[in-house]
């Protein structure tokens with residue numbers, strides 16, 4: 001039995017990449033210390049459980065097929081699933097690291113991360129989360145290559161429900177709005193600046209995409225009234241904020257640690 005952990009990741013601005021699927025998306029994201037743990041054991045056929053309950057998990061099942069492995073996968077999530085924390089990517093990345101260590105043949109890390117990414121793209125559950133989760137930190141690509149900053153800021157959040165990323169990525173009108181709004185947001189982005197400025201600029205992006213629900217809008221407004229800054233975690237019913245500690249009930253922090261065996 002082998003266990004691996006991958007951090008969650010929150011994407012605040014994104015745009016689909018223009019190149020091959022393997023290039024990942026453009027955007028700004030940060031990894032969260034809270035993530036997903038996967039424990040993998042040999043089994044005649046693949047099964048997945050999440051926090052003790054049997055479930056279907058297409059990108060996890062897909063990445064095992066890519067390794068030509070069958071396994072019993074037990075996932076434990078410290079962040080909500082389907083809520084903008086990249087839990088699907090974290091589950092897939094932790095599974096592929098653990099499965100390769102358990103079954104061999106000890107592929108290099110880049111090959112495993114690429115396999116996780118392809119499984120995410122195929123399932124429609126992510127466009128680049130696993131690259132961020134493999135690295136850790138504040139990670140961005142606004143069109144000039146990947147940048148990374150070692151940040152450990154505290155972040156508060158509230159989650160109001162789940163929303164399938166695949167539904168949003170498959171909506172052509174929504175994605176056209178996303179592309180237009182991202183172009184402007186990338187011009188404002190300053191990776192060395194305070195997180196509050198990133199969240200303000202990200203909220204301008206989110207607002208223009210039309211993706212935030214009324215509940216998300218109300219929570220962002222409440223944080224702003226309390227003197228903080230907040231935005232929507234793409235693509236979930238989740239608000240992340242700084243500077244208004246009591247307004248959002250949960251807390252996590254940016255981690256610089258990427259996915260690893262435990």
Ligand SMILES: Nc1ncnc2c1ncn2[C@@H]1O[C@H](COP(=O)(O)OP(=O)(O)OP(=O)(O)O)[C@@H](O)[C@H]1O
Nearest residue numbers: 055081082083084085086087088125164165234235
């Ligand atoms: N109990 C569950 N609730 C929600 N999703 C679940 C559950 N069990 C398994 N899944 C799977 O988890 C995946 C959730 O993927 P999705 O991309 O929507 O969310 P996420 O990765 O947590 O968030 P995001 O991509 O928005 O950051 C889907 O493949 C879904 O089938």
Ligand SMILES: CC(C)(CO)[C@@H](O)C(=O)[O-]
Nearest residue numbers: 014126127128129234235
């Ligand atoms: C698709 C996405 C913007 C939202 O889940 C992000 O997770 C990504 O880039 O993989």
